[in-house]
Amino acid sequence: MTVSEQDEVARFASLLREFKERTDRSYGSLARRLGMNTSTLHRYCAGDAVPVDFAPVERFAALCGATREERLELHHRWLLAAEARRRPRTDGVAREAPPGTEPATGTPGASRASGR
Numbered sequence: 001m002t003v004s005e006q007d008e009v010a011r012f013a014s015l016l017r018e019f020k021e022r023t024d025r026s027y028g029s030l031a032r033r034l035g036m037n038t039s040t041l042h043r044y045c046a047g048d049a050v051p052v053d054f055a056p057v058e059r060f061a062a063l064c065g066a067t068r069e070e071r072l073e074l075h076h077r078w079l080l081a082a083e084a085r086r087r088p089r090t091d092g093v094a095r096e097a098p099p100g101t102e103p104a105t106g107t108p109g110a111s112r113a114s115g116r
Contacts, residue, residue: 005084012081013047015074016057019064020045034059050081 020030027045031038036056043049044057051057054075061071 005087008077008080008084009047009050012050012074012077013045015070015077016045016060019061019066019070019074023064030060030063033063050078050085052082054078 020027023030025033027042028038031041034041034056040049041060044051044060057074057078058071061074066074
């Protein structure tokens with residue numbers, strides 16, 4: 001994940017933490033009210049995970065008293081963070097060769113001995 005993609009996830013998590021800080025509730029209390037696991041909610045707020053669906057964090061924002069405009073901002077940040085997490089990694093790791101090709105030459109059957 002690139003730095004800008006990490007930034008998108010961090011911005012999303014930061015807004016979730018901002019909402020959480022408005023309440024006097026613990027992660028456990030909020031998670032129970034939302035019907036989710038405490039560690040899952042904590043991972044979202046820490047930026048360690050981005051939910052696949054927006055619904056859980058929308059309910060979280062509403063429970064924390066977020067305004068309509070803040071929930072729209074959260075949705076925007078969620079879209080960017082979710083997209084960043086879905087992008088394939090480009091960290092220099094070698095990709096697998098397509099089926100039927102040899103990685104060294106990229107030519108089908110190049111490693112087979114000819115005429116044997």
